[in-house]
Amino acid sequence: MHLGNARTALFSWAYARRHGGQMVLRIEDTDAERSTQASEDALLAELAWLGLDWDDGPHRQSERAPRHAEVVASLLETGRAYRCICTKEELETRKQATIAAGGKWTYDGLCRDADHGEDAGEHTVRLRLPAEGALAWDDGVFGPSGQDAAEIGDRIIRRSDGGVLYHLAVVVDDLDMGITHVIRGADHHANTPFQLALYAALDAVPPQFAHVPLIVDAKGKKLSKRREDASVGHYRGEGFLPEAVLNWLVRMGWSHGDQEVFSREEVARLFDLDHVGRAAASADPDKLMHLGQHWIKSLPAETLYERMAPFLAAEAGREVPRSPALDQLLDLLRERSHTLVDMASRARFAVVDELVYDEKAAAKHLKKAADPLLAALHDRLAGQDDWGADSLEASFRAVCAEQGDVGLGKLAQPVRVAVTGSAASPGIFETLVVLGRERTMARLAEALHYVRHHAG
C-alpha cells in the first residue's frame, strides 16, 4: 500500500470515527491487470497493521459489473449517453490537429447526435455533458471548486470491450452504497466535475467531496509507486511501529495546533477537515525516525515484547521467550532504538551464544593494557555473591582504585566489548545484570584469552 493511499485511508477512517460514521472499504479493481489477489491481501494486511478498521466491506468493484452495465444501459435508454464509433486512431489524429491549430481538445462530438444503435459495431459509450453551465461543488479542503461543463467534453464511460470505466463505477457504487463523504487524493480534484456530471445524469445528489493534498518525494515530485520507500510495507519491514507510521502520516497535511504526537485514539477523536492544508507535503524519513523512537519508548512492556518477538527470533535464530531479564533489557534498549530491527540488533548479545567482537571496538579496547584490569575484575567478581547493579559498580570502582586509580571508562569499555562485542551499549552494570553472572564470567574469561593471544 502506497503512503498516499495509506494516508487517505487514515483520514477517511479518522473522519468516520470522529463523526460516528461508517467506514466502507471498497477495492477498486476494475483494472484486472493491476489488481491481483496478492495486492489485495497486502492492502488488507497493511490496513490491519495500522489499526484502521472498517464497518462495511471489503467490496470489490469488479463484482458489481452487472450493476454497472445496467446503469450504462439506462443512460443510453434516456439519451444521456450515446454510442461512439470513433476509433482511438481517429481520435488521436483529430486531437493532434486541434492542438496544432492552437485549439483546446475535448471530444468534438462527432457521434453525439449520430444516434448509433446497438448494431453500430465496435463502439464506446460516452456521457452527454450539458452544453454549458458549471459543474461545481464545495470541497471539504479546497473550498468552492468547479469547472465549466463545456471544457470537459463528453467522456467515455464504457469501453469498446464492454468494460465500464472507473468514473462510472465509482459514482454508481458510491450511490448504491449510500456514501455521504468521499475523502481522496488531490489528483482526483480535476476529475470531480466529470463525476458531478454523472451524478446529474443519474438524477442523484453527489456526496461531499474532500481532496487531500498529495504526498511528494524530497524533490517535490509525486511519489512513484515503484519507489520501495513509498510503501507502508517497506517501513513495516524496517521495524517501525505502526503507531509511529500512523503518527507520521497523520501529520502530513493535517495539524492540531502545536501537537506532534498522536495516538490512533487521539486521531479518531481530534481529526478535522478544517485543519487539512492545501499544499503538497513531502515525506521526511528523519521525522519518522524520531517518531519511531518515541513510540518504542512509549509502549507497555508486554506490547513491546510481542512486537519484538519476531525480530528477536530472527536475530537469535530461535524463539526468545519472555523473561524478567529480557523485559529489563528491552527497557534499557528502548531509549536508544528507532526501530524494532535496530533494537533487535542491540539485543543480539543477550540472545546469542557465540559473540563476535566488532573489529574496531576490539582493536580499540581489547588491548594488552586491559589485561590487568580485566583480570582483576574477573577475580573479584568470581568471589562476589550479590549480582546487583550497585554491588557491581562498587566492585568496578574498587578495581579501578587498586589498579592505579584509573578512570572508570578504562575498565568499563573493555568489559563492554567483552560482554556485548560492541563499544556501545546500555550502562555497563545494568548490562551485566541482564546478562547474568554465568555468561558474564565466561565472556570475561574469553576476552582475557583474546587479549593475551590475539591483541597487539
Place this chain on the structure above:
RNA sequence: GUCCCCAUCGUCUAGAGGUUAGGACUCAGGCCUUUCAAGCCUGUAACACGGGUUCGAUUCCCGUUGGGGACGCCA
C-alpha cells in the same frame, strides 16, 4: 500546450490585519556521563517576487515566478 491547484525555516507545520513570526524534525554547541543513547539548555534557519487595499500586511485582492495535478477505451 490547455484547464485547475498550491506557495511561512532544509522538511512537516502554527498563524485566520497589529506576534520579538510559534512548535516539531534535522543540523551546531553545551550540560549530564563508563560508551551509545535519552533528557535538559542554547543556537543557526522562513513569510518567493512585484503591485495594490489599509493607519498598518505573512494574513485580503491582482499579477509574476516557481512547483504540482488533470487533460486515457488507467485507477
